[in-house]
Amino acid sequence: xxxxxxxxxLEHLREQLRSKRKDITTTIMICGGTGCHxxxxxxxxxxxxxxxxxxxxDSKVRLCVTGCHGFxxxxxxxxxxxxxxxxxxxxxxxxxxxVHLTIMQGEVIERLLYTDPVSGRKVRxxxxxxxxxxxxxxILSQNRGVDPCSIEDYIVAGGYSxxxxxVNNGFSPEDIIAEITSSDLRGRGGGxxxxxxxxxxxxxxxxxxxxxxxxxxxxxxxAYMDRCVLEGNPHLVLEGMMIGARAVGANKGYIYVRNxxxxxxxxxxxxxxxxxxxxxxxxxxxxxxFSFDVNIARGGGxxxxxxxxxxxASIEGKxxxxxxxxxxxxxxxxxxxxxxxxxxxxWANVPSIILKGSSWFASKGTERSKGTKILALTGRIKxxxxxxxxxxxxxxxxxxxxxxxxVNGNAIKAVQTGGPSxxxxxxxxxxxxxDFDVLHEAGSMIGSGGMVVMDDESCMVDVAKYFLTFLxxxxxxKCLPCRVGIDRMLEIITDxxxxxxxxxxxxxxxxxxxxxxxxALCGLGRTASNPVLSTLRYFRSEYEEHIxxxxxxxxxxKALITYMVDPEKCNGCxxxxxxxxxxxxxxxxxxxxVINTQLCQKCGxxxxxxxxxxxxxx
Amino acid sequence: MLQYVNVNIDxxxxxxxxxxxxxxxxxxYGICIPHLCHVPYLSDIGACRLCIxxxxxxxxxxxxxxxxxxxxEGMVIRTNTERIRKLRRNLAELLVAQAPNSRAIQDxxxxxxxKEVRYxxxxxxxxxxxxxxxxxxEIWKARAIGFVGRGKDRHVDFPFGIRPDFCKQCGxxxxxxxxxxxxxxxxxxxxxxxxxxxxxxxxxxxxxxPGSCVWCELGEGFACGRYA
Numbered sequence: 001x002x003x004x005x006x007x008x009x010l011e012h013l014r015e016q017l018r019s020k021r022k023d024i025t026t027t028i029m030i031c032g033g034t035g036c037h038x039x040x041x042x043x044x045x046x047x048x049x050x051x052x053x054x055x056x057x058d059s060k061v062r063l064c065v066t067g068c069h070g071f072x073x074x075x076x077x078x079x080x081x082x083x084x085x086x087x088x089x090x091x092x093x094x095x096x097x098x099v100h101l102t103i104m105q106g107e108v109i110e111r112l113l114y115t116d117p118v119s120g121r122k123v124r125x126x127x128x129x130x131x132x133x134x135x136x137x138x139i140l141s142q143n144r145g146v147d148p149c150s151i152e153d154y155i156v157a158g159g160y161s162x163x164x165x166x167v168n169n170g171f172s173p174e175d176i177i178a179e180i181t182s183s184d185l186r187g188r189g190g191g192x193x194x195x196x197x198x199x200x201x202x203x204x205x206x207x208x209x210x211x212x213x214x215x216x217x218x219x220x221x222x223a224y225m226d227r228c229v230l231e232g233n234p235h236l237v238l239e240g241m242m243i244g245a246r247a248v249g250a251n252k253g254y255i256y257v258r259n260x261x262x263x264x265x266x267x268x269x270x271x272x273x274x275x276x277x278x279x280x281x282x283x284x285x286x287x288x289x290f291s292f293d294v295n296i297a298r299g300g301g302x303x304x305x306x307x308x309x310x311x312x313a314s315i316e317g318k319x320x321x322x323x324x325x326x327x328x329x330x331x332x333x334x335x336x337x338x339x340x341x342x343x344x345x346x347w348a349n350v351p352s353i354i355l356k357g358s359s360w361f362a363s364k365g366t367e368r369s370k371g372t373k374i375l376a377l378t379g380r381i382k383x384x385x386x387x388x389x390x391x392x393x394x395x396x397x398x399x400x401x402x403x404x405x406x407v408n409g410n411a412i413k414a415v416q417t418g419g420p421s422x423x424x425x426x427x428x429x430x431x432x433x434x435d436f437d438v439l440h441e442a443g444s445m446i447g448s449g450g451m452v453v454m455d456d457e458s459c460m461v462d463v464a465k466y467f468l469t470f471l472x473x474x475x476x477x478k479c480l481p482c483r484v485g486i487d488r489m490l491e492i493i494t495d496x497x498x499x500x501x502x503x504x505x506x507x508x509x510x511x512x513x514x515x516x517x518x519x520a521l522c523g524l525g526r527t528a529s530n531p532v533l534s535t536l537r538y539f540r541s542e543y544e545e546h547i548x549x550x551x552x553x554x555x556x557x558k559a560l561i562t563y564m565v566d567p568e569k570c571n572g573c574x575x576x577x578x579x580x581x582x583x584x585x586x587x588x589x590x591x592x593x594v595i596n597t598q599l600c601q602k603c604g605x606x607x608x609x610x611x612x613x614x615x616x617x618x
Numbered sequence: 619m620l621q622y623v624n625v626n627i628d629x630x631x632x633x634x635x636x637x638x639x640x641x642x643x644x645x646x647y648g649i650c651i652p653h654l655c656h657v658p659y660l661s662d663i664g665a666c667r668l669c670i671x672x673x674x675x676x677x678x679x680x681x682x683x684x685x686x687x688x689x690x691e692g693m694v695i696r697t698n699t700e701r702i703r704k705l706r707r708n709l710a711e712l713l714v715a716q717a718p719n720s721r722a723i724q725d726x727x728x729x730x731x732x733k734e735v736r737y738x739x740x741x742x743x744x745x746x747x748x749x750x751x752x753x754x755x756e757i758w759k760a761r762a763i764g765f766v767g768r769g770k771d772r773h774v775d776f777p778f779g780i781r782p783d784f785c786k787q788c789g790x791x792x793x794x795x796x797x798x799x800x801x802x803x804x805x806x807x808x809x810x811x812x813x814x815x816x817x818x819x820x821x822x823x824x825x826x827x828p829g830s831c832v833w834c835e836l837g838e839g840f841a842c843g844r845y846a
Contacts (some may be wrong), residue, residue, distance in 0.1 A: 324664045324686035477772030479665050484712045488737050515708040518681050519667045
């Protein structure tokens with residue numbers, strides 16, 4: 001393909017590509033995202049491809065390896081159009097059947113259909129699956145049908161139309177900013193800072209050079225929204241960045257992506273190269289006066305480099321440590337030049353706002369939080385994966401309607417939102433709408449969108465300990481409250497979980513958490529105490545139970561629990577005896593077994609292996 | 619020509635040189651803001667967080683370090699409010715629990731009103747204030763020492779742990795180190811840590827007039843007005 005010199009040439013190319021694809025009767029969309037890749041989608045893709053060429057269907061059937069569809073738990077997943085047929089848990093052995101029965105004869109293979117865990121019935125099409133029904137997939141739906149490695153796919157799907165709009169003379173940078181400002185788009189990375197205000201600040205700042213950066217350094221445990229968007233639709237992010245650069249007057253951009261996301265790095269690189277070949281990046285884009293280029297900067301995996309100033313230091317080649325932000329990075333950012341830094345998801349929202357208008361975007365969501373948000377729903381629920389919901393949806397809806405409720409009939413106790421910077425909200429707060437300000441007031445935050453559901457087998461003290469351990473390892477160590485404060489908090493919590501807790505330590509914990517959140521240097525430090533403060537606020541009784549009764553009712557804190565055999569349920573089958581690696585279980589066949597508490601390491605293997613539920617935790 | 623701005627620090631309208639920090643201005647006018655990592659001739663990194671102040675903007679106060687905050691016309695700063703004193707005391711408590719074996723740290727703790735330490739003492743040799751690293755990098759341009767590691771593993775070391783040729787052993791790093799000043803009763807043994815004996819008499823002053831000067835030993839390093 002040659003360089004495009006005007007927006008008319010782009011439209012022409014789009015028409016050409018579309019007419020080329022007229023003959024295609026069937027499209028198979030297989031998820032090639034990381035989740036499905038791990039479940040073996042690569043084999044499936046290969047065998048289906050081979051089978052299609054053997055049958056001579058290459059020109060009629062398009063096999064499209066897409067980015068993440070969101071329903072990672074059921075991976076590898078595939079959707080066949082027309083018919084919107086949804087197959088899950090597909091393996092390479094099914095490829096032959098899929099091609100011969102479904103593609104050639106139009107039959108549905110019952111075995112591969114999705115079974116709804118709530119009602120137990122088979123679901124035929126993607127649009128009927130309860131997991132998808134309750135969502136509003138504005139960004140994730142653009143992953144469908146687009147091969148992330150192919151700019152043609154993106155152009156056919158209507159990509160870069162927003163770009164043509166803004167490089168045209170009719171749409172000035174001021175118009176872009178006005179549109180973004182009136183859409184009330186807020187940063188999706190965690191802070192929820194109004195994007196429009198950031199852009200205005202950067203546009204008005206003095207500087208011969210300005211930068212735009214895409215923050216794809218996602219490091220929260222259990223969250224992978226940005227990864228999937230960048231992996232699944234890198235051109236969408238690029239287009240957003242181009243519009244942002246046009247708006248603030250930047251000529252250079254960076255995508256800062258973790259090196260641990262190899263697929264995201266690869267796809268972003270391919271996308272940038274393809275856009276350069278077409279002249280969508282580089283000098284005089286589409287024949288206009290606008291020049292812009294993007295570089296990929298790879299991060300070494302430090303959690304703290306997701307913080308804006310640390311990220312910029314890292315791009316500059318310095319140690320990734322935050323610096324005081326008394327002046328916004330929009331004025332004094334990368335190389336001390338005005339810089340706009342936005343999250344992947346924020347950038348991905350921009351093209352649709354320009355195309356469909358700010359009022360369309362603002363029609364979704366609540367008073368102060370507009371649009372949709374992608375959440376990574378994980379934990380002890382039936383359906384896990386990426387969900388996209390309009391802001392303002394209640395937590396209850398996400399956990400029970402989309403997530404399908406708890407597994408194994410357990411009761412759901414809490415939900416942890418916002419990763420290590422967020423907090424835990426109890427079931428009583430599930431009516432709260434997912435909204436930047438509401439969750440913040442409740443002591444948690446949307447953050448980047450991680451959502452971990454916990455049931456009554458989770459100990460909240462242990463959850464707080466887990467996040468503190470994570471933060472202690474990921475703290476850069478520059479400032480005292482974060483480095484030492486988190487360490488001391490962890491020390492106290494470890495005391496509590498190991499049965500050495502004292503009642504006055506709870507107040508100390510609260511005071512220390514408050515000190516950290518007010519005095520730490522960077523945003524990550526300031527929110528680092530949230531997991532502890534929110535669990536203390538809503539689950540204080542659990543802490544008190546650990547301290548006063550030396551008990552962990554969830555059966556998680558090893559120092560406070562004992563494993564024992566229920567003599568009424570044990571029938572002496574001997575399974576536990578065989579699986580115990582510490583030889584702590586004794587007993588004769590057909591007799592009640594006994595656990596030697598001295599030898600028992602509380603690993604829990606016997607409990608999970610016992611078919612009669614005879615091993616108890618006290 | 620020097621330009622001046624008017625800054626309100628603790629109610630006093632102060633004529634401050636444009637381009638200086640709030641901390642420098644306050645010290646120049648004899649308002650003591652406790653600090654550790656700040657050295658007048660080095661760049662400020664805001665690591666110890668002891669010099670926090672309330673910066674009142676549009677009626678809302680924001681907590682920030684005064685060493686990294688530049689003076690601006692009409693700025694309102696509060697250095698000695700109840701809230702600040704409490705936060706500072708908690709920070710100093712964390713600090714002194716890390717390194718009770720330093721007179722400088724002990725004095726800072728007393729100055730910030732720490733009366734009891736609620737954490738087990740640790741006897742670390744370094745509080746990572748970064749004075750040594752900055753003097754080596756910025757004044758001598760030697761870069762012979764630097765921070766290594768992240769978080770809990772962060773420490774000051776030579777490149778790859780070997781003393782390089784470009785370390786001239788000038789000793790500037792040692793001179794600036796707050797850990798080189800032992801507390802009055804000699805180094806404390808592990809398990810016997812306490813807040814320094816001499817400071818207890820000073821504590822009475824600190825009690826009666828919160829936030830007042832206790833003639834801390836590190837005054838010279840502070841470039842405190844008293845020692846000027």
